[in-house]
Amino acid sequence: MSEAPSEAIRIxxxxxxxxxxxxxxxxxRLVVDELERRDGVVVDVVDPATLALPFPGHPDSRGDAxxxxxxxxxxxxxxxxTPEYHGGFSSVIKLVIExxxxPSGLAAKPVALLGVAAGTIGAVKSIESLRGVCSHVGALVLPGAVSVxxxxxxxDEEGNCTDAAVEKRVRGLAVSLLDYIDDHICPRLAFEATIRSEAV
Ligand SMILES: Cc1cc2nc3c(=O)[nH]c(=O)nc-3n(C[C@H](O)[C@H](O)[C@H](O)COP(=O)(O)O)c2cc1C
Structure with missing residues (x-):
């Protein structure tokens, strides 16, 4: 986790x-770039390729997990x-959730969903099934998930987006998440901080 001022919004x-x-x-990466353009926002990228995440019940449940x-x-x-793999979201995302x-650390957390697929119908099936799992664990799944x-x-192979409409939609996911946090989470955090300071 990167260092951040205590009042920063962490995504x-x-x-x-x-x-x-x-x-x-x-x-x-487009979402990360859009988030990082905002003052006061700190982004942590969680890349399971760099982590040894165990299956549930595996004795090695510390460390990276x-x-x-x-x-x-x-x-x-x-x-x-998530990518669309075999008509659903990836096992990697399921392993992260597991x-x-x-109860889940995702409970009561705003969660935005991004799905990508090679196929022409996009990642709609992945997103809808992931929405179900996230809701099941109590996450606040935002409407307006983005499927590419x-x-x-x-x-392109370097990772540049070559479709302006896609780029706008993907960046929009970051904007919606920050708008949701500004409207619904920040007022709650400010209220809780006030209550705590008055209680001392
Ligand atoms: C195991 C596997 C299953 C896949 N299943 C689907 C699928 O059901 N529908 C689809 O549109 N693309 C499917 N694809 C293609 C991916 O959507 C494609 O690789 C895309 O680039 C997103 O995955 P990526 O992040 O691994 O690149 C599959 C790819 C893999 C490796």
Missing amino acids: AVVIGTVRPENYTSKAA QRMAETLRAATGVVLS NMGF AGVQKAF
């Missing part, structure tokens, strides 16, 4: 695949990015 962006050269990261869970628990909001504990169809045509 964790989770990459939902470990496939080399994956397009999910290319799309997620614990650090990842702490990063996500400390986040004001979360972006889950490593968030039960034909993702391998929308980004």
Whole structure:
């Protein structure tokens, strides 16, 4: 987790695949870039390719899994990015969620969903099933999830987005998440801070 002033809004962006050269990261990078343009926003990218995440019940449930869970628990909001694999969201994203504990550290957290797919119908099935799982664990799943169809045509190999409309929609996900946090989470945090300071 990177250092940040205590009043910063922390957003964790989770990459939902470990496939080399994956397009999910290319799309997620646009979200990260948009978030980082805002003052007072600190982004933590959670990349499972760099982590050893255990299956539930595996004795090695500390280390990376614990650090990842702490990063996500400390986040004001979360972006889950997933590829469409076999008509659903990726096992990597499921493993991230399974490593968030039960009850889940995602409970009551605003979560924005980004799905990408090679196919022409996009990642609609992934997003809808992921929405169900996230709601089940108590996350506040934002409306307006973004699905990118034909993702391998929308980004070049260097990760540049070559489709202005796609770029606008993907960046818009970051904007919606920050707007939601400004409208619904920041007033609550400010209220709680006031109550705490008055109680001393
Ligand atoms: C195991 C696997 C299953 C896939 N299943 C689908 C699918 O059901 N529908 C689809 O449109 N694309 C499917 N794809 C293609 C991915 O959507 C494509 O690779 C896209 O770039 C997003 O995945 P990526 O982040 O790994 O690049 C699949 C790819 C893999 C590796």
